[in-house]
Ligand SMILES: Nc1ncnc2c1ncn2[C@@H]1O[C@H](COP(=O)(O)OP(=O)(O)OP(=O)(O)O)[C@@H](O)[C@H]1O
C-alpha cells in the first residue's frame with residue numbers, strides 16, 4: 001500500500017474582479033430596493049437607473065469626455081510635476097544636511113498647513129484657469145513624495161554607496177543606477193499617497209473656479225438640484241481615482257518586480 | 261605599488277570610548293605581488309583592506325597607491341557580497357562595464373566568460389535573492405574582475421564556499437594573477453589558502469590590531485597539487501598556525 005497522503009487541493013477561487021463586481025452588484029440592488037421601498041424623492045436619492053440615465057446624457061452631449069478629460073489631464077500633469085519636484089527637492093535635502101536643517105522648519109510648516117486652506121490664495125495668485133488648479137495639485141503631491149524620497153535615500157545601504165565609490169561612478173550614475181532604484185519602493189509609497197491627494201486637489205480646484213471638470217459638474221449639479229447628475233459626477237470621480245490607482249500599481253509592479 | 265606608512269585606525273566604541281582597530285602598520289606591497297593577511301576575528305583585517313581601498317580614512321599615517329593612470333584602479337570584494345538586488349547575475353557582473361562606457365556586446369562577452377569561470381552558468385538571469393550565499397559571493401568576485409583592475413582587494417572571498425569550489429576558485433585566481441600581473445591583497449582565515457596562494461603572508465594579532473609577523477612564501481610557481489605535497493608548504497602552514505595562537 002502506498003503511504004502517500006492525498007493533499008486536498010486548494011478550493012478553487014474565482015478571479016478577484018468577480019468578487020469586486022459581485023459586491024458592487026449587491027450594493028446597486030440594495031440601493032434600488034431601498035429607493036423603491038421608501039419611495040425616496042429623486043432629488044434626495046435617485047434610483048440607480050436615473051443615475052445611469054444622467055451618465056448616458058453626459059456621454060451623448062459630449063460633456064462627459066470634456067469634463068472627465070479636463071480633470072484627468074490636470075491630475076496626471078499635476079501628479080507628474082509634483083512627483084518630479086518632490087523627488088528633486090527630496091534628493092537635494094537628503095544630500096545636504098545643512099540645507100535640510102535650514103529648510104526643515106519651513107517644510108514642516110508647509111507640509112502641515114492644510115493646502116485646502118491655501119486653495120483660495122492660489123486662485124488669487126494664479127487666476128481662475130488651469131494654472132491655479134495645477135499649483136494646488138502639485139502642492140498636494142509634492143510633500144508626500146519629498147518625504148518618501150528622503151526616507152528612501154537615507155535607507156540606501158552603506159555598502160551599495162561604497163560599491164559606487166570603488167567603481168568611481170559619477171554623481172549622476174550613482175543617483176540613477178544605485179540610489180534611485182534602491183529608494184524606489186519608498187518613493188512609490190509617497191506617490192500612492194500623492195495620487196489620492198491629486199484627485200482631491202483637482203476636484204477641489206474645480207469647485208472653486210472655472211467652468212470645466214468633474215468638480216465643476218458637481219457644483220453645477222448641486223446648485224441646480226440635479227441630484228442624478230451629481231451622483232453621476234461622483235461615480236466618474238471614483239472611476240478616475242481607481243484608474244489612477246490601478247495605473248500606478250501596474251507601474252509599481254513592473255518597476256519593483258525584483259522585490260518578489 | 262601600495263605603501264602603507266604608520267597607518268592606524270581608531271574607532272569610537274559602543275560607549276563612545278576609543279577602540280584601536282589598528283595600531284600603526286608599515287607595509288609596502290610591490291606591484292604584482294600576491295599578499296595575504298591572516299589573523300583572528302576582529303584584528304583589523306577588514307579595516308586595513310578598507311583603508312587601502314579608500315573606504316575608510318586612517319586616523320594617522322600615510323597611504324600611497326601608485327596606480328598607472330587607470331580610471332578604476334581598485335577591485336574590491338566585500339566580506340559580505342554586495343549585489344544590486346534588481347539586477348540579474350549577468351547585469352550585476354556587467355555593471356562596472358555598463359557604467360564605464362564599454363560597448364554592450366563586449367561587456368556581454370566578458371560577463372559570460374566570467375560567469376563560466378565562477379561556475380554560475382544557468383543563473384545568468386537569476387536575481388541575487390534567488391542565489392545562495394556562496395553563489396552571490398562568486399558573482400561579486402566576477403564583478404570585481406570584470407573591469408580588470410590592476411589592484412584586487414579581497415576580503416575573505418571564498419569563506420562561504422565548499423572546499424571543492426574553494427580549491428577550484430583558488431586555482432582560477434592564481435591563473436588570473438599570473439596572466440594579468442595584478443597586485444592582490446587577500447584576507448583569509450585559512451592558513452592553507454594563505455600559504456598556497458601568496459608571495460607574502462602578513463599575520464596579525466588582535467586587541468589591539470597589529471602586524472605580528474610577515475613571511476615571504478618562496479614556494480615555486482606555478483602552484484598546484486605538487487605544492488600541497490611540498491613539506492615546506494606544510495612548514496609555512498604550521499608557522500602561521502603557531503603565530504595565530
Ligand atoms: N565602523 C566601525 N565602528 C566602530 N568599530 C569598528 C568599525 N569597524 C570595525 N570596528 C572595530 O574594529 C576592530 C577590527 O574590525 P575588522 O572588521 O577590521 O576586523 P576583522 O579582522 O576583519 O575581523 P573578521 O575576521 O571577523 O572579519 C573590531 O574590534 C571592530 O569592532
Ligand SMILES: [Mg+2]
Nearest residue numbers: 305306339415
Ligand atoms: Mg573582516
